Amino acid sequence: MKIAIVGTGYVGLVSGACLAEMGITVACVDVDRRKIELLNAGKMPIHEPGLAEIVARNRTDGRLSFTLSLREAMWKVDAVFIAVGTPPDEDGSADLRYVLEVAEGIGAWMNDYVVVVTKSTVPVGTNHRVKAAIAAALAGRGASIPFDVASNPEFLKEGDAVSDFLAPDRVVIGVESERARRVMARLYHALSLNNVPILYMDILSAEMTKYAANSMLATRISFINDIANLCELVGADVEAVKRGIGSDTRIGSKFLNAGCGYGGSCFPKDVKALIKTGDDFHHDLDVLKAVERVNERQKGTLFRKIARHFGDDLSGRRFAVWGLAFKPGTDDTREAPSLVLIEQLLCAGAAVRAFDPVAMGETRRRLGDAIEYATGMYDALEGADALVVVTEWAEFKVPKFTFIEKALKQKIIFDGRNIYDPVQMKEFGYRYYGVGRKDWNEA
Numbered sequence: 001m002k003i004a005i006v007g008t009g010y011v012g013l014v015s016g017a018c019l020a021e022m023g024i025t026v027a028c029v030d031v032d033r034r035k036i037e038l039l040n041a042g043k044m045p046i047h048e049p050g051l052a053e054i055v056a057r058n059r060t061d062g063r064l065s066f067t068l069s070l071r072e073a074m075w076k077v078d079a080v081f082i083a084v085g086t087p088p089d090e091d092g093s094a095d096l097r098y099v100l101e102v103a104e105g106i107g108a109w110m111n112d113y114v115v116v117v118t119k120s121t122v123p124v125g126t127n128h129r130v131k132a133a134i135a136a137a138l139a140g141r142g143a144s145i146p147f148d149v150a151s152n153p154e155f156l157k158e159g160d161a162v163s164d165f166l167a168p169d170r171v172v173i174g175v176e177s178e179r180a181r182r183v184m185a186r187l188y189h190a191l192s193l194n195n196v197p198i199l200y201m202d203i204l205s206a207e208m209t210k211y212a213a214n215s216m217l218a219t220r221i222s223f224i225n226d227i228a229n230l231c232e233l234v235g236a237d238v239e240a241v242k243r244g245i246g247s248d249t250r251i252g253s254k255f256l257n258a259g260c261g262y263g264g265s266c267f268p269k270d271v272k273a274l275i276k277t278g279d280d281f282h283h284d285l286d287v288l289k290a291v292e293r294v295n296e297r298q299k300g301t302l303f304r305k306i307a308r309h310f311g312d313d314l315s316g317r318r319f320a321v322w323g324l325a326f327k328p329g330t331d332d333t334r335e336a337p338s339l340v341l342i343e344q345l346l347c348a349g350a351a352v353r354a355f356d357p358v359a360m361g362e363t364r365r366r367l368g369d370a371i372e373y374a375t376g377m378y379d380a381l382e383g384a385d386a387l388v389v390v391t392e393w394a395e396f397k398v399p400k401f402t403f404i405e406k407a408l409k410q411k412i413i414f415d416g417r418n419i420y421d422p423v424q425m426k427e428f429g430y431r432y433y434g435v436g437r438k439d440w441n442e443a
């Protein structure tokens with residue numbers, strides 16, 4: 001079986017490599033020449049645990065290739081996946097420019113029956129537009145070639161993308177013909193053998209499932225953050241509350257970590273896009289509007305705590321920031337809370353020296369010389385007035401506190417992910433500020 005995947009980003013590259021690992025022959029296409037050249041030179045354009053090994057193995061075995069040419073990639077394929085970006089437009093809706101561009105290209109180069117699978121996260125109804133764009137391109141060249149569209153939204157998490165793809169909780173597939181369903185079943189045969197549920201449904205429901213899933217997860221995060229803020233006011237500890245509610249099997253403990261807000265390339269834009277779909281249908285998604293509002297406010301929580309401690313004018317102050325990626329395990333800094341915090345610190349006159357195990361290059365590309373880049377986690381602390389933890393990388397969780405205390409000017413920690421124990425921090429002589437935690441500083 002042979003497929004093409006158009007768009008070789010986090011989703012396209014991981015999907016391509018993992019499907020090759022399952023025995024499919026995959027050609028990955030991208031318009032980004034640098035990316036394709038890197039991949040053809042055996043280098044990785046993104047950081048994703050385990051991906052480099054799978055890419056290398058499948059390239060060597062001849063099942064995975066990279067090209068700039070959609071025409072070449074589409075030669076005798078059973079399916080073409082669209083995995084390009086769908087960034088938010090100015091009004092919050094998903095910008096479908098790239099998806100529809102690719103659909104036209106597929107119509108232009110298609111030479112036999114093919115299933116066109118949308119893997120990008122797209123608003124309900126987009127597959128109909130994909131189908132129309134392909135049909136128009138076919139009509140433009142006077143061709144009449146049968147094809148089907150299918151929706152196969154992706155649920156992988158950056159940082160765990162490979163394991164999520166190879167062992168997902170489920171695969172969601174929206175189809176409208178038996179022929180397309182059979183192609184998709186062959187494609188995911190290896191996963192069905194491993195008892196992964198393959199959930200077939202209509203296309204509109206598959207498209208909606210993806211947005212509903214991300215919106216539900218974002219809702220849990222904003223919910224616990226809202227509760228955390230109230231915990232601070234009433235003197236409760238959100239970590240205890242989380243244990244208390246998370247052990248209820250109806251609730252569960254995942255995605256209930258209080259912190260400094262969600263970021264990344266998916267939750268913020270998908271929540272916005274679903275709200276816009278609601279608006280388009282004159283249906284107010286009140287819950288999601290609140291989810292978004294709470295998250296925007298939460299991204300400012302660390303700065304508010306810092307300003308409360310040091311005052312609004314931070315001229316002459318210096319802060320060590322640990323963690324720049326929007327979450328551990330990835331170099332992705334899109335919509336990262338760290339960027340909001342850094343901007344607020346710089347605006348208030350402070351200097352920032354930051355460290356992240358993998359997202360330094362990505363941050364330098366965005367922020368240039370506005371901040372200093374440390375060579376290691378302890379190097380970031382040198383002469384700083386306080387340490388601010390923004391991303392919960394494993395190596396930050398059990399640091400050498402003696403190193404921290406030697407390097408910092410003052411023993412102050414702002415912990416945006418609640419990775420330290422406030423009681424222990426007090427015993428070690430730190431002023432400690434977590435999120436939604438009982439204040440032990442004066443106790």
Ligand SMILES: NC(=O)c1ccc[n+]([C@@H]2O[C@H](COP(=O)([O-])OP(=O)(O)OC[C@H]3O[C@@H](n4cnc5c(N)ncnc54)[C@H](O)[C@@H]3O)[C@@H](O)[C@H]2O)c1
Nearest residue numbers: 007008009010011030031032084085086098120121154158
């Ligand atoms: N990143 C995630 O964790 C994740 C998870 C699930 C779903 N998604 C969804 O998957 C889609 C892709 O996300 P991503 O994070 O992989 O994006 P990305 O920005 O990492 O990659 C998109 C790629 O598409 C390429 N591209 C754009 N136009 C093209 C064209 N005409 N032809 C060929 N290539 C083209 C870009 O050069 C880029 O390499 C989005 O809709 C996103 O919402 C992302």
